[in-house]
Amino acid sequence: MTEIFGVPTQALFGQLLIGLINGSFYALLSLGLAVIFGLLNIINFTHGAQYMLGAFCAYFLLHKLGLGYWWSLAIAPLAVGAFGVLIERTMLKQLYKLDHLYGLLLTFGLALIIQGIFRHEFGSSGLPYPIPQELTGSRNLGFMFLPNYRAWVIVASLVVCIGTWFVIERTKLGAYLRAATENPALVQAFGINVPRMITLTYGFGVALAALAGVMAAPIYQVSPQMGADLIIVVFAVVVIGGMGSIMGSVLTGFGLGIVEGLTKVFYPEASNTVIFIIMAIVLLIKPAGLFGTQK
């Protein structure tokens, strides 16, 4: 058995692969957050709770309506996204003229409410959600058994991330959106309904969070607390990637997953801290983030 730095290669590849899987979630979540912050300058602390809502939506769809995983992938993001639109219309709109920090505090409060309600109803131990039939089982890769579902997670998030990036950076719709956030008055003068674009964009970012929630449900258990500690890590990812940059967040998300996986092999005690150390360093050297541009 070959060894790299005293660790058997099998273990190394195994952990890297797991890191990639975790990285897919980080990427998917930070994508939504980056869209919302990068384009709307809203710090959406509710993102973790919305991720949790997506997972619960999948759970309810299955247990109350008998609708399985594939249905949930479509319905949950729409449902939670609509909820996001509601939040934006009723509450966030009023805070645009104020300091950004109020937006952060509002969304933080909303997250507490949502998580509190679900914890009250469901406790915090987590509800089981089955892996869809088509994706059960695992493939023996030699150095580890890779569960098929987790392989699907990697593929699906890559597709979604690249797709979103493409829409925002390379299509006309995306161009309007980017223009609207840079200079809303001018774009509105061109006849484009800017407030509606902003609302829909927020809804889209939230829908991405919900999508990540549905994909997480079969492996991470559906629990009211699932988003709470994850949100801090996702913030770190977005900050490192550059708060305005979609591609930056996606790359950092995957990258973080891999770095975490490596840390777990060589120095597991630091695996939780490594992201924050990187974030602190990046903020000191290049506060706009690795791929971001200073606004």
Place this chain on the structure above:
Amino acid sequence: MRHQKIALLVMLAIFAAAPLVVYPVFMMKVMCFALFACAFNLLIGFGGLLSFGHAMFLGTAGYITAHAAKEWGFPPELAILLGTGAAFLLGVITGLLAIRRQGIYFAMITLALAQMIYFFYLQAPFTHGEDGIQSVPRGKLFGFIDLGNIMTMYYTVLVIFFAGFLLIWRTIHSPFGQVLKAIRENEQRAISLGYDTTHYKFQAYVLSATLAGLAGATKAIVFQLASLTDVHWTMSGEVVLMTLLGGLGTIFGPVVGALIIITMENYLAQLGAWVTIVQGAIFVVCVLTFRRGVVGEIAHFLKKPL
């Protein structure tokens, strides 16, 4: 100013008489958190900097004090001093790293640093992780005042709280405090007037960190326990809540905010998750419609600063 002095005397009277009617341990908890919130308010209310990692000072001081009192046998006054000193050091180090950034970036970097500290304490053997440092002895203050007696402990905490509060009072009413307020209002103008704003902000940050540490150190001796809860980011969120509810930038706001939040937590504790829901609701309501906070609204009504 005179009405502020009256308010100060009223507050002192209330806290001095409270243990006769209210469970003293509860009031001690209120005072520790009130001090914590006041320290936090110094930074955001008067300095304009939202730190989302203030729990790291509370918790660090708590752990150091608990360890010193339990494992090294320090008398309580030295243990508290040591804990506060540790918070001071941490304040200096993190301040040097964070203070050059503004607004959101400042909040994010304080959050990142606080998370690092949290995970460090999670792993460090001396904190005993999830169990925390338990059975911290109260000891004898100055070698002869037995803090095991609940009333003695209470009045000691009152003295500490009052001393911390007075320090903040003096700071706010001093020329230093005026410059801070100027920086909060319009930093560019303050710079153009020749003030080294970074330096002022740094000093405010370190002072805030040290007093937060004092609160944490005292808390560890009162409750004879130091645990991970004190360094978790939800604790940082709580102090923001207390200050926001009480009134950002008011002197007495944080005390009122702390009192309300701790009372609410106590009464709703039986209902578990309701505490979180109510906290979230208070955040939302405060941000949308009640931005001045309780004391801020009172001050606005009286047309005098509080």
Place this chain on the structure above:
Amino acid sequence: MKVKQLAAAVALALGTTAAVQAQVSDGVIKIGVLNDQSSLYADLAGQGSVVAARMAVEDFGAAKKGMKVEIITADHQNKADLGSQVARQWYDVDKVDVIVDVPNSGVALAVNQITRDKGKAFLVSGAASADLTGKACSPNTIHWTYDTWMLANGTGNAIVKTGGDTWFFLTADYAFGHALERDTEAVVQKAGGKVLGKVRHPLNTQDFSSFLLQAQSSKAKIIGLANAGGDTTNSIKQAAEFGIVKGGQNLAGLLVFLTDVHGLGLQTAQGLILTETFYWDQNEQTRAFAKRFQQANRGIYPTMVHAGVYSSVLHYLKAVEALKGDEGAKVIAKMKELPTEDPLFGKGRVRQDGRKIHPAYLLEVKKPSESKYAYDYYKVRATIPADQAFRPEKDGGCSLVK
């Protein structure tokens, strides 16, 4: 003559209860059930423990004997600071005389200290750390139900004897996990086995994939799960996902409860070997208890923790009655003096170090085909007699043992 005797008897009875009332603090015996009601230990203890306590008070006949007993409850959320604050407030303000249950060894150790400082009583049913009758032993505390030493010796020994001689530990990173790992490691090594590695995970972990991978690469025959509740069920489920058992390794659930097996389902849990001190389907008395219990507890059957709460509260009330008072250390001493007997654990006793002794059962989870009715989950593999099930009194390092 008979009337006079009857009158005398009535007067004596009334007088006795009056005497008991007079010396019981504030005339009320207040029992505080403190446990996790919303997190990973909510099912194995939680509200069920409150039900068990109430049943004990009923069966004791407190009302008929004229003793006023009140039960209050709180959720400690697995936080030592919250647990100790509640305990303090209960003792100082709410006049609670005895705290029962407290799963989560970290919280239990904190409450243990506070109870001792305030001179009250503490009956631990839910927590596992054997330190409660070892170096943290106290004249105010009795450790009921089970502990890490018993688990290690029951399950650990049995597995090593059947060939599982190389181990890798997946441990919950707090007092309980460390104690269980330490005690099991000692058993494994004494039986001639080897521990190839260990990894610690935070309490309430959702994703065990990287830990399981490390366990896999260690190539140990047995992966010992030194955790409980939700952490154990998650590890077992994810181990299945990663083909751990297919790859030739076996899982040893060092602390598994009836409710965990129920949550996992027999398909996943079949073949698991575990040690408990109570199983509802043992005899007529336990079955009768279970029937009453599940009616009051939303259909959930009793775990050994619930049984322990019932048994400890029952014995406590007997001791208070005999002592005619409820001062903490004195009641505990009386409880050690009186032999115990209840429909759930049978006959037993409490040792000087505060350890309650009763037999332990080595159980195996049935295959789905072998289960005939609700909660029919276990086969009894062996019975470990009471005097062998727990750590010898002299080995604990308890200062109360002379």
